[in-house]
Amino acid sequence: MVGYFLRRLLLVIPTFIGISLLVFTITRVVPGGPIERLMTQAQLGGETGGLTRSQSSGSTLSDEQMEELKHYYGFDKPLLAGYAEWLGKVIQFDLGTSTRYQDPVWDIIKERFPVSIFYGLSTMILTYLVCIPLGIFKGMYHGSRFDSLSSAVVFLGYALPSYVIGIALISAFAGYFDWFPLGGFVSDDFAEFGFWQKTTDIFHHAVLPLIAYLAGSFAVTTLMMKNALMDNMSADYMRTATAKGLMRGEAIRGHALRNSLIPIATSFGNNISLLISGSFLIETIFNIDGIGLLGYEAVIERDYPIVMGILVISSILYLVGNILSDICVALVDPRIRFGESRT
Amino acid sequence: MISLLSNPVSQKRWRRFRQSRRGFASACILLLLTLLSIGAELLASNRALIVYYQGHLHFPTYGSVISGREFGLDYDYETNYRDLQTSFAAAPEDNNWLIMPLIPFSPLESDLIAGDFPPHAPSVSSKHYLGTDTSGRDVLARLIYGFRTALLFSVCLLIFNYIVGVAIGCLMGYWGGRFDLFFQRVIEIWSNIPFLYVIMIVASVITPGFWTLLLIMAFFGWTGMTWYMRTAAYKEASRDYVMAARALGASGSRIMFRHILPNSVSTLVTFVPFSVASGITSLTALDYLGFGLPSPTPSWGELLKQGTENMESIWMVGAVVTAMTVILMLVAFIGEAIRDAYDPKQFSYYE
Numbered sequence A: 001m002v003g004y005f006l007r008r009l010l011l012v013i014p015t016f017i018g019i020s021l022l023v024f025t026i027t028r029v030v031p032g033g034p035i036e037r038l039m040t041q042a043q044l045g046g047e048t049g050g051l052t053r054s055q056s057s058g059s060t061l062s063d064e065q066m067e068e069l070k071h072y073y074g075f076d077k078p079l080l081a082g083y084a085e086w087l088g089k090v091i092q093f094d095l096g097t098s099t100r101y102q103d104p105v106w107d108i109i110k111e112r113f114p115v116s117i118f119y120g121l122s123t124m125i126l127t128y129l130v131c132i133p134l135g136i137f138k139g140m141y142h143g144s145r146f147d148s149l150s151s152a153v154v155f156l157g158y159a160l161p162s163y164v165i166g167i168a169l170i171s172a173f174a175g176y177f178d179w180f181p182l183g184g185f186v187s188d189d190f191a192e193f194g195f196w197q198k199t200t201d202i203f204h205h206a207v208l209p210l211i212a213y214l215a216g217s218f219a220v221t222t223l224m225m226k227n228a229l230m231d232n233m234s235a236d237y238m239r240t241a242t243a244k245g246l247m248r249g250e251a252i253r254g255h256a257l258r259n260s261l262i263p264i265a266t267s268f269g270n271n272i273s274l275l276i277s278g279s280f281l282i283e284t285i286f287n288i289d290g291i292g293l294l295g296y297e298a299v300i301e302r303d304y305p306i307v308m309g310i311l312v313i314s315s316i317l318y319l320v321g322n323i324l325s326d327i328c329v330a331l332v333d334p335r336i337r338f339g340e341s342r343t
Numbered sequence B: 001m002i003s004l005l006s007n008p009v010s011q012k013r014w015r016r017f018r019q020s021r022r023g024f025a026s027a028c029i030l031l032l033l034t035l036l037s038i039g040a041e042l043l044a045s046n047r048a049l050i051v052y053y054q055g056h057l058h059f060p061t062y063g064s065v066i067s068g069r070e071f072g073l074d075y076d077y078e079t080n081y082r083d084l085q086t087s088f089a090a091a092p093e094d095n096n097w098l099i100m101p102l103i104p105f106s107p108l109e110s111d112l113i114a115g116d117f118p119p120h121a122p123s124v125s126s127k128h129y130l131g132t133d134t135s136g137r138d139v140l141a142r143l144i145y146g147f148r149t150a151l152l153f154s155v156c157l158l159i160f161n162y163i164v165g166v167a168i169g170c171l172m173g174y175w176g177g178r179f180d181l182f183f184q185r186v187i188e189i190w191s192n193i194p195f196l197y198v199i200m201i202v203a204s205v206i207t208p209g210f211w212t213l214l215l216i217m218a219f220f221g222w223t224g225m226t227w228y229m230r231t232a233a234y235k236e237a238s239r240d241y242v243m244a245a246r247a248l249g250a251s252g253s254r255i256m257f258r259h260i261l262p263n264s265v266s267t268l269v270t271f272v273p274f275s276v277a278s279g280i281t282s283l284t285a286l287d288y289l290g291f292g293l294p295s296p297t298p299s300w301g302e303l304l305k306q307g308t309e310n311m312e313s314i315w316m317v318g319a320v321v322t323a324m325t326v327i328l329m330l331v332a333f334i335g336e337a338i339r340d341a342y343d344p345k346q347f348s349y350y351e
Helices: A002-029 A034-043 A063-073 A079-091 A105-140 A145-159 A162-176 A195-233 A236-243 A248-260 A262-266 A271-277 A280-285 A291-300 A304-332 B002-006 B008-019 B021-038 B081-090 B139-175 B177-192 B195-205 B210-237 B240-247 B252-289 B300-309 B314-342
Strands: B050-053 B056-058 B097-099
Touching (some): A002 A079, A002 A304, A002 B177, A105 A145, A105 A195, A105 A291, A105 A304, A162 A195, A162 A280, A162 B252, A162 B300, A195 A248, A195 A262, A195 A280, A248 A262, A271 A304, A280 A291, A280 B252, A291 A304, A304 B177, B008 B021, B021 B139, B081 B097, B139 B177, B139 B210, B139 B252, B139 B300, B139 B314, B177 B210, B210 B252, B240 B252, B300 B314
Antiparallel strands (some): B050 B097
């Protein structure tokens, strides 16, 4: 089993190369890249910043300038050579320079980490803290009044995607009632606040987005927990447990509960990637300056170094998360033997 | 397939599904809403349902454009039935009449009210029961047509995803080994490609139509079902009955089709309502970001976008959020009822 997971870990490398090569190819082959953008801007006669240095005629770029630009973006090399060079830099933790901000990509991404981690961590802790007990309770008393009542709430959270809840919340409580700020992570004059004021300010801004984040994952985990527990409660080994004289509560705690944590374990590893990258939809709606919003803006602005940088981070997290999930499953379910041939 | 539907287990499940009153009622309501949306032209359209003119009946809803001259008006383009209705009402002695649909506006038509800028607030007198959007189009009409598009889209997406997902996932779980590892790599690569990013890139080259968008989403969306199916098949394949079947000399395809598939179908069917819901929500999300169906197409996401850009016109966000809540709750109730119906040992608790 250890060998299996070591092999999985090594296989991360080719997978990562596959992902990055595919997206790298898309950024190179598809029209509408940064050079085309600059050319359109130059044709419109507008100022395009420090990049187009001298605009001789003002209408289009000369061939020489085009070459210069292509060299600046690394578009003058063939695809594979360009990719190899990019990959070589990534291995040395150099993600390149943003074409939009002119800053190193890694610095820009690092700046946004605290915001995304704050939301990711709070969501994860709240979700597990509430969902597992709630799911167990709902499963044990299926059909009771509490089950039906809480089902309504859970279903509402499940049925509506978090971005719709986000839009509804911001329209109602920020746009209409004016109780909460219209997005952002902190107020504009945040730097002048005292410690206590800073804390309340963050939480005042965080209430609506956190509800939106929670609504989605909360319902899924609760339902998963409940369904798994109910599956296991009707299993034969529960009949055996009861037949040998165990109380219902003891039987569930000792037998059914452990088995019903398996589905929860299969999704545990994926929390890592959610933790960092967040939901760009919610970050867009609430204008939270996290990784998600950064990625969304980078895609719209065709800022490929940032797009690739976020891709590198999120895909490595996702790959490691998948392995982590499988390790969790193997830990909680001794019947599962990964990588052993059955035939 | 027919034997799957007519066998006693399926009939028992169907009976159990019907016994779940909430789920069955939701299914009926959703079916009704679907049928209504298929006949959306009869509910919301700027064409009259029936026109009685000079002793003849006309049914303009479906079919070609009827010129204004047909009804004694002085223009060749399509008849404006709302104006025709007022002119008929002004001359009751001619005995002409017409019946307009409940919502006398088409989803693509801008109704400009003199002296006021859209969006217009809901009002019964102007027959915009849920108001209009920023270009003066009726919100309720766009809601109905948008529902039809979204539902059709997600059902098509579901069919495609399930066919691919079941086939590949089953083989992955059953064969394991190199095949499993290879497709694990493929799935990992696939599900790491930023979904929105690819669609935005494609949208910048060609404006995606209904089927193009469907293909793009299916091309990147089949992995989810495959992953579930793999886990289910993996679990089933390590069970004792599969070993018993193998010991009896059953072939691989027999074990797959007679044992593993029927036993993992329960996982599959319980996912169907949720797949429909996720199809609707992801299409709406794409439309919200402006990378979904091309612009005049009525869609919920596009209404949401207009609503968030004009927060004082709360009826737009309100209408879409309410509609989504109703539809997605119905789908979720159906999903829960199906799950209960598929669990054969439902209430066998031991005290």
